[in-house]
Amino acid sequence: MISYVSLEERIGKDHPLRKVRQLVDGLLKSMDGEFSQMYSRVGRPSIPPERLLRALLLQIFYSVRSERLLMEQLDYNLLFRWFIGLAIDEPVWNHAVFSKNRERLLNEEVTQQFFARVNQLASGFMSDEHFTVDRTLIEAWARQKSFQRKAGDGTQDGGNFHGEKRSNETHESKTDPESRRYKKGKGQEANLSYLGHIVIENRNGLIREVMSTQADGQAETDAALLMAAKIARPGKRVKLGADKAYDRKDFVTTVRELGVTMHVAQNNKGRRSAIDGRTTRHEGYRMSLSKRWLVEKAFGWMKQTGGLKKIKLRGLDKVGWLVTYTAAAYNLLRIKTLQEKFA
Missing domain, CATH: 3.30.420.10 (Ribonuclease H-like superfamily/Ribonuclease H)
Known part of the structure; x- marks a missing residue:
């Protein structure tokens, strides 16, 4: 079947993501210099960093809980394809490839630059x-059973820790060693x-x-x-x-x-x-x-x-860039709302 309706025509003129996409287009264009340094001249082509950032924004906006589900959405969701810039018949990436490219190309430095560019847009409202x-x-992303002695003798695997005194000084998570047991206040549960x-x-x-x-x-x-x-x-x-x-x-x-x-x-x-x-x-x-x-x-x-x-995600570096990127996503939605309010 041949369709004569483009993705652009399928997205409503008043759809909330239209204004967000305009903002993101300008932000990513201003970062062309940084992105050009990320492309490798050898090996197989990687996922463009611009598309990675757009896909991660959608994952945050729509609370998509995993890369596997995000790729599934990209396969059939025309709104997602339009926002990222994928053609209607363009193949979707494998979820593992997407995760590997995200870890290799996106880091705290890139995320801080993106966050700073977002705040430049918001300067008039701040x-x-x-x-x-x-x-x-x-x-x-670690269970309590992973919190074991740092120099264990192998007799305790964390499966039965009742009655055992555990602290961040003597124990660590084997799943995410940089996480720490912490509780908000007295009488509350301490979680990693x-x-x-x-x-x-x-x-x-x-x-x-x-x-x-x-x-x-x-x-x-x-x-x-x-x-x-x-x-x-x-x-x-x-x-x-x-x-x-x-x-x-x-x-x-x-x-x-x-x-x-x-x-x-x-x-x-x-x-x-x-x-x-x-x-x-x-x-x-x-x-x-x-x-x-x-x-x-x-x-x-x-x-x-x-x-x-x-x-x-596991590790302070990965947690840090995701928290920063989520803050940037929040500001983008606030900027859109404020621009419409004061238009």
């Missing part, structure tokens, strides 16, 4: 004075996890900075310090909101030295807060705390829609 920082727990950290701007809830770390008690403030240094502006006081977990005297003092005023929620339970009335009396402090829901909204989308609730 505040440069008011921000919020937070972190979220990302469950690793990573931490994702973001800084959002408080005007429209766009993600300004993002990074991932191993899960430990010091990581949240260490990451916040690194991100605070990036948003600091010489000669201008920047405000950074945060929850009670960041109410630590040494952390607040160090951030202030960077030229950033911390608007943390006070933790006065059995201790003295790191901030006092000189900060809390201002209306700006109350406004900062009222904007904390924006960071929860971003994390909620990244974990439920973007698939970061339980990440399917």
Whole structure:
């Protein structure tokens, strides 16, 4: 059967992905120099990095849980083919080939460049004075039984660990050695996890900075310090909101030295807060705390829609670039919405 209707004609003029595709086209065109260096002049042709990035965006947007299912969708979903740039009769890649090319071509450096280009597009919608920082727990792709002694004698295989004292100092996951056992609070289960950290701007809830770390008690403030240094502006006081977990005297003092005023929620339970009335009396402090829901909204989308609730990659490097790329995908959808709102 011969069809005279092109893929372009099959996609509705008002489809939400049309505007996203226009944004992605411009972003990828601006990265032509980086992509040209990735093509090998020998061996079999690889999947173009531009198509890899487009396919990964679709996987995030539509919560496709595996590369195998993504390739299945590409085989029959005309919308997916149109977005990536595949012709209607063009063969789809093998899922293993797709995964290998993704690991070889896409890394933290490329993802950070893409995230930076997305934020250049969003610059007109971003505040440069008011921000919020937070972190979220990302469950690793490893079972509790894989958490075994680092220098085991072979008598314990992790199958029966009841009654055994286990810690990150003496044990590690044999499946994902860079993951760490971590729990959100007292009385909660400790799972093998990573931490994702973001800084959002408080005007429209766009993600300004993002990074991932191993899960430990010091990581949240260490990451916040690194991100605070990036948003600091010489000669201008920047405000950074945060929850009670960041109410630590040494952390607040160090951030202030960077030229950033911390608007943390006070933790006065059995201790003295790191901030006092000189900060809390201002209306700006109350406004900062009222904007904390924006960071929860971003994390909620990244974990439920973007698939970061339980990440399917292993190792901090891979987890880091996927978290960053998911943040870029979130910002792309926000930019589309904001451009339509203020058109």
